[in-house]
Amino acid sequence: MKINLKLLGGMLFMLPLTMAAQSPISGFMKAKGEGSITVTQSREDYNDVFLVPNKVNSVPVFNEVTTKSVSLYAEYGFSDRLNFVVSLPYIQTTGEATPATLANNGFENERSGFQDVSIYAKYKIKSYEVMSGNLDIIGALGVETPLGNYNVDEGLQSIIAIGNRSTDITGLAIANYKHNSGVFAIGQVGYSLRSNEVPNALISQLKIGYAASVIYGDIYIANQLSGSDGVDILGEGFTGFFPATRVNYTRIGANMFVPVVKGFGLTAGINTYISGRNLGDSTGAYSGLSFSF
Numbered sequence: 001m002k003i004n005l006k007l008l009g010g011m012l013f014m015l016p017l018t019m020a021a022q023s024p025i026s027g028f029m030k031a032k033g034e035g036s037i038t039v040t041q042s043r044e045d046y047n048d049v050f051l052v053p054n055k056v057n058s059v060p061v062f063n064e065v066t067t068k069s070v071s072l073y074a075e076y077g078f079s080d081r082l083n084f085v086v087s088l089p090y091i092q093t094t095g096e097a098t099p100a101t102l103a104n105n106g107f108e109n110e111r112s113g114f115q116d117v118s119i120y121a122k123y124k125i126k127s128y129e130v131m132s133g134n135l136d137i138i139g140a141l142g143v144e145t146p147l148g149n150y151n152v153d154e155g156l157q158s159i160i161a162i163g164n165r166s167t168d169i170t171g172l173a174i175a176n177y178k179h180n181s182g183v184f185a186i187g188q189v190g191y192s193l194r195s196n197e198v199p200n201a202l203i204s205q206l207k208i209g210y211a212a213s214v215i216y217g218d219i220y221i222a223n224q225l226s227g228s229d230g231v232d233i234l235g236e237g238f239t240g241f242f243p244a245t246r247v248n249y250t251r252i253g254a255n256m257f258v259p260v261v262k263g264f265g266l267t268a269g270i271n272t273y274i275s276g277r278n279l280g281d282s283t284g285a286y287s288g289l290s291f292s293f
Helices: 099-105 155-160
Strands: 035-046 065-077 082-095 110-114 116-129 133-146 168-179 183-194 201-211 216-226 248-261 264-277 283-292
Touching (some): 082 155, 168 201
Antiparallel strands (some): 035 283, 082 110, 201 216
């Protein structure tokens, strides 16, 4: 079975905010001169928060939070071994604080704007023929930095901030095994160095799926483990500056991509947290349109 990865290459493997659903880097490589542009819209909702030691059944101040985004994702094959990836989301977060709470504290129920632009390079180090398939070893390095002029130092108002104003440098090691039948498995592990008092983090992801010329689908589990120098919300050392909190999570999800006409395809996915620390217990979904060339 011939797998047309060019048609699959436009998938958007990210959702907004630092609590990303999954890695911004896929385990598939584009050939020289090939590229893709994808536009997606997403939504996440939560009214429970993973705090320490217990989960809280209501978001402080804002009761519940909805995050909507429109994201642009582009990837291009500079060579068969070297690809570049650029992404940028526009975020809108909305709370459900009561009019009295807003008036008494001078808060607002909405924050919106461009969040962080990310630029990654990924390089295929080696490819092996293994058990009727191919195993690709890939390294990736990227930087994510704030583009919009959003605030993160507004005290409890920052519960609905659209990001953490951190500049992150992230390195990833990726192994992608693709069987000739179309079944694949991708493992990633990496480390992210972060500014603005945001704790550094160990990140990982495991994804299994099926990729063919007529359909793509996968399921995944993603994890983040922040450094111990972070603080817990309302815990010892917490000053009200939310970016300094220690954010851990385990999240699961699924993605699908279907080609429609030559060069164009539709993508969609769902995701939810199954555990966490200092973040909302959100469930989200996205859909989008991709163009590959």
